[in-house]
Amino acid sequence: MRFWIDLANSPHVPFFRALTDRFLAEGHEVEVTAREFAETIPLARAAGMLPKTIGRHGGRELSGKAGTLLTRAVALSRWARPRKFDLALSHNSYSQILAARLLRLESVTLMDYEFQPANHLAFRFASKVIVPESFPAERLQHYGAAQKKVRRYHGTKEDVYLAVFQPDLNFGEELWKFGISPDNVLVLMRPPAHEALYHRFQNTLFDEALSKLLAIENVKVVLLPRTEGQRTTYQARAHQNLVIPSLPLDGPNLIAVSDLVISAGGTINREAAALGVPVVSIYAGRWAAVDEQLLNEGRLERIVDSGDLQSLRIEKKSKLNPRGSHKVLNEVVDLILN
DSSP, X not given: OEEEEEEOSTTHHHHHHHHHHHHHHTTOEEEEEEEEOTTHHHHHHHTTOOOEEEEEOOOSSHHHHHHHHXXXXXXXXXXXXGGOOSEEEESSOHHHHXXXXXXXXXXXXXXXXXXOXXXXXXXXXXXXXXXXXXXXXXXXXHTTOOGXXXXXXXXXXXXXXXXXXXXXXXXXXXXXXXXXXXXXXXXXXXXXXXXXXXXXXXXXXXXXXXXXXXXXXXXXXXXXOSSHHHHHHHHTTOOTXXXXXXXXOOHHHHHHHXXXXXESSSHHHHHHHHHTOOEEEOOOSOOOHHHHHHHHTTSOXXXXXXXXXXXXXXXXXXXXXXXXXXXXXXXXXXXXXX
8 A cells, every 4th residue: 555644743753653664564655744843854854754844834823724724735635646645644634634635535543632623624534533542432523523433542642652662771872962960860841832722821830840940959951842932932041950952852762761751741741651751741731531541540640730849759760660552553553454
């Protein structure tokens, strides 16, 4: 088969890298497109995926998002038409799903957040919808996903590419360049996705947490901005304990060497949970069922106010305690192909 994968955001890269390896090993062909947003393009290139860059993010305003979605869908359809693909595959790439409709091409979307408003578009127009088992059935119905095209897998999308992950023992040398030693308590932080459709409110707890950590002498904070605007904002807070890498670092290895992960988003939290690293969510929106599952398993903590923040333990972790969900990759591949 000829697969067309579209990468709409940075977290999609390792997920589809794992799937691409399987598809190629089974004799299928894969071509990849991506939009300019966050670190999607450099991460994809670093992973050897060599995507064709088409379009960019529409910004925070709904009008910009809608216009960019439609123009990118047209551009994608023009690019894909002569390539005669058998299947379009994405993690809720709305433009690709619309382009596939224009081309009368079968499309598969995967999704793990049940409060994304644009699910209305993706779930109605995709040929198949693949979600974690924890995804509420009533939310699928709410977004118009016909029961006959819904498939479920056990675990999280992060398990797909991290279940067999082995840390690079030499990765610490990368951190030495930033003045981070093994004796430091290393905290990895990721700010809120202020431009996302599902995140339309202020979240001050993240900045409170950052201030608290920077005041602790032996703590080093590696902060991963989502946008250039965030990069500028946090670089203005120049501090000897704050590191903002200018180039993308290997995500799983960075998480594995961290003693604590604090994020106002979902993917990096679930990656830490998959690898068995202590992780705290400061996400102020409606929690996904898959995150609630990790909370119940004791693999994820939640901070909802300043009181919770004051009781947060800042210490060296003991060891990795990975989930090891080795069957998820095979399960997702089977659901896509069958």
